[in-house]
Amino acid sequence: MSGISNTNKPLEPEDTLNGAGRYDPNFTNHVISSIGPATDPRLRKVMTSLIKHVHDFAREVDLTVDEWMAGVDMINRAGQMSTDRRNEGQLLCDVIGLESLVDEITFKAAADAKDAVTQSAILGPFFRHDAPLRSMGDSISFDTPKDAEVAYMHGVVYDVVTKKPVDGAEIDIWQASTNGLYEQQDPDQQEHNLRGKFRTEKDGSYGFYCIRPTPYPVPDDGPAGELLKKLDRHPFRPAHIHLIIFDAESKYLDNDSVFAVKDSLVVKFEPRQGDEKAALELKYDILLGPTE
Amino acid sequence: MSGISNTNKPLEPEDTLNGAGRYDPNFTNHVISSIGPATDPRLRKVMTSLIKHVHDFAREVDLTVDEWMAGVDMINRAGQMSTDRRNEGQLLCDVIGLESLVDEITFKAAADAKDAVTQSAILGPFFRHDAPLRSMGDSISFDTPKDAEVAYMHGVVYDVVTKKPVDGAEIDIWQASTNGLYEQQDPDQQEHNLRGKFRTEKDGSYGFYCIRPTPYPVPDDGPAGELLKKLDRHPFRPAHIHLIIFDAESKYLDNDSVFAVKDSLVVKFEPRQGDEKAALELKYDILLGPTE
Known part of the structure; x- marks a missing residue:
């Protein structure tokens, strides 16, 4: 369950399930290539991967404008609810396991180093x-x-x-x-x-x-x-x-x-x-x- | 540039680049399997794909707790800045091309139907x-x-x-x-x-x-x-x-x-x-x- 996208290989038939192959094949590269030369290398790496995976997600499920807007609304309301004493954006991440995953990643890096x-x-x-x-x-x-x-x-x-x-x-x-x-x-x-x-x-x-x-x-x-x-x-x-x-x-x-x-x-x-x-x-x- | 993850295939050597294969291989399935039976089928499909891609992203770049928290902070501030007259969460999506992509997806679905x-x-x-x-x-x-x-x-x-x-x-x-x-x-x-x-x-x-x-x-x-x-x-x-x-x-x-x-x-x-x-x-x- 930890397969990662390999975007260098040509599309195989199973990769086009859910219509992912029907969309402009150059769009994601177009967005990634907008990142300028003065960008911090680590930020470039993180954002390139984030853009790739977010786009792959949207194509994989044929995400609609209404569904995306419902997500934007959820994220905006999480921010509006957050204070010094409550972090709803963090809690949203926790619910999809993301905080626990980055904790594992960070801990492994520390453990390897020490x-x-x-x-x-x-x-x-x-x-x-x-x-x-x-x-x-x-x-x-x-x-x-x-x-x-x-x-x-x-x-x-x-x-x-x-x-x-x-x-x-x-x-x-x-x-x-x-x-x-x-x-x-x-x-x-x-x-x-x-x-x-x-x-x-x-x-x-x-x-x-x-x-x-x-x-x-x-x-x-x-x-x-x-x-x-x-x-x-x-x-x-x-x-x-x-x-x-x-x-x-x-x-x-x-x-x-x-x-x-x-x-x-x-x-x-x-x-x-x-x-x-x-x-x-x-x-x-x-x-x-x-x-x- | 529109390859999607295929999680049914065994990991190949190139898939373990960046340490993605070093992390608990059951974690993402554990999170996805928490989705209960009464969940709307479309929401199940969307969230399963979202969780998979967000986790793949975090593993692919070895995302740290500090980097993730910087992202949470950015999202919370976007929500706090949003009003009836300004939607900063939407603008964040626009900057990574997501609104334009879901527009393409939604337009294609409408065009196919009509x-x-x-x-x-x-x-x-x-x-x-x-x-x-x-x-x-x-x-x-x-x-x-x-x-x-x-x-x-x-x-x-x-x-x-x-x-x-x-x-x-x-x-x-x-x-x-x-x-x-x-x-x-x-x-x-x-x-x-x-x-x-x-x-x-x-x-x-x-x-x-x-x-x-x-x-x-x-x-x-x-x-x-x-x-x-x-x-x-x-x-x-x-x-x-x-x-x-x-x-x-x-x-x-x-x-x-x-x-x-x-x-x-x-x-x-x-x-x-x-x-x-x-x-x-x-x-x-x-x-x-x-x-x-």
């Missing part, structure tokens, strides 16, 4: 750069709902090259509450609830209290939600903590609405003994790659 | 549905600038099936002024300047005064303009009247910034004798296809 680090997953639209730095052992849950299970999450951050624990590594964590909402979506949660940064100790260890995550739907009141409904798909993501770690007992692990689950990121919450503040425990060590 | 009608071209972002109905022989130019050449445009509308003139056919015309601006972009032009609807006479004839069109740049203060600059491309469109008709003497006929020129739409303005209101004349007959 060593095998802890696998990445998509950032998603609810990350905030301004999460507060909290102290070792603190809780990130300030408005803990009654149906939440409190868990203590801890582990050690290792340098993937030296294999030694990392002192002072910063970990950024965010998770939705049991109602499926992140704090910036929910007026009933205090600012930066279920969100925070931690620095590892000298021995590389980190630890904090959080809640066991629950599955939640992505926001479905915009174009991305409309698309999911029209595609007869549910909007749910499996339970996860953004670091990012998936709960092995969660529903939706095999049909995440944004396709971000990876086997190596699925974890088990265990019962925690002797801690009145949390009934569950999650141990998760992290292999940190070197920065550029 | 007969050879006058060729269509893209609607563009400056069409308004509420143009006023004007009387035969009226002018659409109310704030005629000093550098404008007034022209009388006229012709006959024929039914492509019966070959007979069409009585009462509605013609919608709009054009930019010599400063390159449509009236809705220009506070110095009166409402509906250089825009109007006409109905043909019993003999199918129509006629009105307009100005000879001049080349103009598409709006370049948004994401579409940024993209044109980054691609080292000029923003100019050849001189045209939206009906749509191109002036054979215009610059940019062979490198329209939105790729909408078709040979059959290029026309010649001739000197007009004995009319103090216009120095030029354009005769243009129209073959009208039957409505559905």
Whole structure:
């Protein structure tokens, strides 16, 4: 399922299915050749491929003006709905798996250049750069709902090259509450609830209290939600903590609405003994790659 | 240049160029198979092809998270800039030739179903549905600038099936002024300047005064303009009247910034004798296809 167009070969009969061969065979080259000589080489490569694939898509399905305009309208409405706190354009991409795919591509490039680090997953639209730095052992849950299970999450951050624990590594964590909402979506949660940064100790260890995550739907009141409904798909993501770690007992692990689950990121919450503040425990060590 | 992906064939060595074969070969099928059984068959076909081509594009160029986010940001800003009077999402599509391509596809489908009608071209972002109905022989130019050449445009509308003139056919015309601006972009032009609807006479004839069109740049203060600059491309469109008709003497006929020129739409303005209101004349007959 990862065949790519080879435009240097002559058209074969099966390539002309759906009328793709009926259209002006020079049009796409005409558009691509308009790119001027002063263009950045990487941008030229990206745009050449994008134009080729978008045109091939339109020809393959005989896309009509009305269908294209419906797509333009969807994209414009996504932009109009986007704010500092909500990125609907990103969510549209997530629904067709694009964020998860570019995450895989970017991670592979980083892994090839370095060593095998802890696998990445998509950032998603609810990350905030301004999460507060909290102290070792603190809780990130300030408005803990009654149906939440409190868990203590801890582990050690290792340098993937030296294999030694990392002192002072910063970990950024965010998770939705049991109602499926992140704090910036929910007026009933205090600012930066279920969100925070931690620095590892000298021995590389980190630890904090959080809640066991629950599955939640992505926001479905915009174009991305409309698309999911029209595609007869549910909007749910499996339970996860953004670091990012998936709960092995969660529903939706095999049909995440944004396709971000990876086997190596699925974890088990265990019962925690002797801690009145949390009934569950999650141990998760992290292999940190070197920065550029 | 219109090869399409054939995903049923096994990957050949050249298909794995650029690392496309290094990524999870099941991911795209996983995303496509999430489309539910209640999905409209046409939407399923369109989205399956779109997902396949967008994923192939990302793999082909090893698209990174940062590059993808720059694209999301561009799309969101295009939506935020769009209003009833400006459609920046549409303009972004125009710049990569997509509107012109879906126009070709839609026109071919209509032509196959009926007969050879006058060729269509893209609607563009400056069409308004509420143009006023004007009387035969009226002018659409109310704030005629000093550098404008007034022209009388006229012709006959024929039914492509019966070959007979069409009585009462509605013609919608709009054009930019010599400063390159449509009236809705220009506070110095009166409402509906250089825009109007006409109905043909019993003999199918129509006629009105307009100005000879001049080349103009598409709006370049948004994401579409940024993209044109980054691609080292000029923003100019050849001189045209939206009906749509191109002036054979215009610059940019062979490198329209939105790729909408078709040979059959290029026309010649001739000197007009004995009319103090216009120095030029354009005769243009129209073959009208039957409505559905």
